[in-house]
Amino acid sequence: MVMQRESAAPAERPTDTPPASSVRRGIRVSGTVQGVGFRPYVHHLAQMLSLSGWVRNDGEGVFIEAEGDPVQVARLIHELPHRAPRLAHVESIAVSELAPQGADGFVINTSLASAPATSVPADAAICESCLQELFDPANRRYLYPFINCLHCGPRFTLTRALPYDRARTTMAGFTLCPLCRREYEDPESRRFHAEPNACPICGPRLWLVDRHGAPVQTQDPVLHVWRLLEQGRIVAIRGIGGFHLACDARNVEAVAQLRRRKQRDEKPFAVMVLNVASARRWAQIGPQQALLLESTARPIVLATMRPAASELGAVAPGLDHLGLMLAYTPVHYLLFHAALGAPPGSAWLHAECAVALVMTSANPNGEPLVRDNDEAIRRLDEIADALLLHDRPIAVRCDDSVVRAADSGTRAPGPPQAAADAAQPVFVRRARGYAPAPIRLGRPGPSVLALGGHFKNTICATRGADAFVSQHLGDTDNAPARLLVAEAIAHWQAILGVRVIAVACDLHPDYASSALAARIAAESAVPLVAVQHHHAHIAAVLAEHQVETAVLGVALDGTGLGSDGTLWGGELLQVDGARSRRISQLCPLRLPGGERAAREPWRMGAAVLHRLGMGEQIAVRYAAMPAARQLAQVLDHDLNCPASSSMGRWFDAAAGLLGTSVVSSYEGQAAMRLEALARQHGPMHDVQGLYAIDPQGRLELIALLASLLDESDAARGSACFHGELVAGLDAWIGHHSKATGLDTVALGGGCFLNAIVSRELARMLAARGLRVLAARQVPANDGGLSLGQAWVAQRVLQEPAARDGAGRAGNGRS
């Protein structure tokens, strides 16, 4: 009915008296609509459609009153989500009828024009318009390293508190010059209320220092940095959420030097390139990977290496995937510009470029990211030859996010990110570019705070029907990291403005996060809810998929404390909200040496040998390990050999037996190598059935491990392990699904970062007619625990009768 008039030019008419046909509508827009240029966008749209009225920010998002021709008002409502600014994401639009007022013109509501935003957007990569200005010699921000606008730049990492306005960001100390102020106040400007707006006159600046902190005299600090990198030096570069350590990725010796200085033997380094064309030189970049690389979040994307990657230094030893990201700040682009000899124009931005830079987080000794200039000079003097510093303070540390592309067919519906980003990430680490975007829960609940686990930690707070999962905070096994968690809690409360009525944590009392949760609960006199580790993993999946019914939870993980006091990690759980009941588990293996076994896969190989009655072979097979001689006795006498049903330890055992990993230099390494080898070999076509479901209904994999004892081809052994494992898991889950009648399966836990297991298992379970849910909006590993804990805690509070079932609630830890 309106179609034929849609293309008509807006009608001209006097606006002092409302035409008889005029209507006025109240339009409530929710979603990520504050601090992203939404009001100027509405203003522009309304003017184009000759509507009168106003737009303003308020506590719930953006509110519009629009009046005029009914067709044009309808068109405004229709258009709103479609041409929204780059960083906006419209969740919902609600329309109400109002009486026409005959108002003239459309304004950004004067009385509330400066109403501050109540949500903080994520950091975003520099936009195309700013890039054009950055390299336009006629622009006043030519080569200015801190150029940004409403559609790009840092947000989250600058924000100290609510509401989101300049005074509460780290830009507060920079007074806008008259030109910048004019832009800031002009609704027609791309910098209208762009809180980090700056220019060379009034904004932050960049300078270079040597490793001792002495300023380096240079006309062009970025060019100087490139010269150093070209010579094989290592430079610390201050970014938006912390420091990177950079070196030339093609310089084998520079990469080796960085590994030595960082004492990081084998953990992969991320590589930064200029654009997708350049990324294709090193790795296989399909349409999904390209979309992820170019998305405003600009994460590190894991992609299969191409042969040319062998020209790079040891960036990902023993793996078949490379972590690639594109330049995302003006400084990064200036660096590539310098590396290319400062070409004129902007064509070079999209041309293939051979420059590849290692860009790894500067977090010496596994401690939190370095943030401040003085701290950098102190903590990085043994690692970096020079430091590129700036004076825009970082309010909160934030690492780069790490993702891989989701397989088609197993994708979840829309994650809360910019509408233009159609590609869906599977998170390995969720941080810059994604935090603090909320995960939408199925229904509103009480505000709770959850402190997560021990490794790869995040925290989560809920507000209404939103769960805010923090950026990746890292492992909490050192004192600085524990301070970081406390800092994150304070920051989360400052930018969310919630008062929590319960605190959730892991069931493991020795986790630093559990102790902190107990203290916060006691100090605030609110209940503490301890949630079993694997219950939380499954709950995280249920939370993001908004599932309220009972499901069969498949938790495949490292180790976590079970509700019976033993170490779990390969569990089938019946999860129904706050209730969780273990239905089955993997047959346990003993962990000789306790936690050491998780870092030394040969110990798990030894445990399997012992279980097979071949204990005497331990010292022979692992002759290079001094502890091997006693290990058979340690197992004989059961000295510090706790049993665990952990899936991760079965992977370690396979790696230990195949000899692919004897000692791990980072968590997950053994399993990642097995996965790479299995892919190298290709899938095994005939499953031999080297698994069994024992009389108690547990999955037994010992025959599979025994088959690896004499395997001389590690790739074939890895492929066999994966093929049989997935078939075994499918049979086991199918068996228990039938027995319980549960036909929805939720997959959670760190082992689902393994792309072969997650993809193949999901495919086989779906073929059984089961509904399969997997982690999409948060990582499947411990980075998602806090979300699951928060979801369980909400249900414990809402269904007190469920408390005995799982989440243990108490007033403080008694």
Ligand SMILES: [Zn+2]
């Ligand atoms: Zn911009």
Ligand SMILES: [Zn+2]
């Ligand atoms: Zn200025």
